[in-house]
Amino acid sequence: MSRRSLPVPDLFAAATAGDRGALARLLSLVERGGDEAREVSRISYPVSGKGYTVGLTGAPGAGKSTLTSAIIGHLRSLGEEVAVLAIDPSSPFTGGAILGDRVRMQDHATDPGVFIRSMATRGHLGGLSLATPEAVRVLDAVGRRWILVETVGVGQVEVEIAGKADTTVVVVNPGWGDSVQANKAGLMEIADIFVINKADRKGVEDTRRDLEQMLELSDLAHEAWRPPILPVVAIEKRGVEELWATVQAHRDFIEASGELTRRREFRLREELREIVARRLELRARELATGDRWDELQAAVFHRTMDPWSAADEMLKSVGA
């Protein structure tokens, strides 16, 4: 029986036993959305919750993938297994056909303790913001204890996703102060740890000062956990051990303070609301047929009614 035709519970059992193909198939089902994704969710949800997610984000070119690769190497040297979910369209993990950088990842490609998966979410109702936590839960449910989520730090949805990890690492480069290559305000809000990658270039101290200054201006500086700023040269693996020790320290801190539980509760509440909203949206699309709707759409198109007023009228018909 090919994997393609295996029922979800069988796929799940196989993936839990270490079958990478079965795990990949489960994640494809999640990406695609629909009834089978629901079934994956139903099975994986009750047995998830033991894994820990680390988000890595930053501007394209900041060296997130090289850093991810270095972290994988470090975790493996500690005997830890790790799963990576890449939802950065500029990541070599995610990539298209021509992937110069991907070569670096080949180091880990044959290692059974490493599972790397890119996410594409066409077709998933709710897109990345709903597919990502589901995919993380699948990895978690089949026994992966460390789950790295790499996203690009530009884009409304992508920054939000990065902020939903248990520990979020924001990767910048020397000179980021001038390059304005990322959504700074958004990234400042979600950072638990800053990494200045490519710290062998000049400008590290300026960048540190810039970050410190922004921290002072934000509320973060005065919270119990002040985001540390770590220089790293990922390509030479310099600073990676310190980074991982800091991730561990952050984990210990949020576990001990109850912050981890609060974060996870908040995230689940938000996810629930988003699922409810997406299902209402589907319902609205189903209802968006019939003469009255056509009339309203025509009125908007001919500018005799504005979209918000038309939406009011439409919502009356569904009692909302």
Add this chain to the structure above:
Amino acid sequence: MSRRSLPVPDLFAAATAGDRGALARLLSLVERGGDEAREVSRISYPVSGKGYTVGLTGAPGAGKSTLTSAIIGHLRSLGEEVAVLAIDPSSPFTGGAILGDRVRMQDHATDPGVFIRSMATRGHLGGLSLATPEAVRVLDAVGRRWILVETVGVGQVEVEIAGKADTTVVVVNPGWGDSVQANKAGLMEIADIFVINKADRKGVEDTRRDLEQMLELSDLAHEAWRPPILPVVAIEKRGVEELWATVQAHRDFIEASGELTRRREFRLREELREIVARRLELRARELATGDRWDELQAAVFHRTMDPWSAADEMLKSVGA
């Protein structure tokens, strides 16, 4: 009476008469969302529809802002007025405090025929995807005939927004084939015109071949309008005249073929659905209170129920 306290209809009249401060204020109201944004929409909607939007998108660092600036210069030399909406977090138009690049924009800062505005949308229900078309309509309604919308070509929402212009220009650089710096598949889908910016660097022909190949693999190559690929050196204004002639040619083409009307109808229908969905979401949040909801949330948090099943239960209570 300060602008801050002027009623929306007065602001609108002032903006139409050329008052840039009043126009900026209207756009701030749109950004903020809420009742005043609704009023802005109600007033601007019936008198909009004469402007033409050109989307510019590409990876951070592709030179979108330099190109935008060069296009502004070209349009001004033709005696045309132009408005720019920058929703690219890496754009110097949008930017934070330290904006080296912004200096270039100062060329146009004092020109009354140019209006540049960056978008931040915290607080707007529906975020960028709903705030952007509203902001475009305000610019349109007060008489701006060319509206450039600059977005960064990474990020689910941002690529979608870029694709909602009347003509969409995707900016790449020589070597993009290797650099994997952008969401290629997403960008391919929305491109009406490709610009290879920084075309004084080597690799232009490889990049052109790469794009041609991707076009062949997609359906675009066989459509009536095959996206042209134009080499440009924006910083020296080389190729900008040709680019603008191509934008005009695309406009003529979609106007004559009826494609413009179809695109705008489709966009409005999608926007209406999104407004309906967002209002249903608000409704869901209002309803997401009470003992039953707390119970369901607790069940999800304690993993005795998965989020989708909990959402089903919640939706039953609102009859959807």
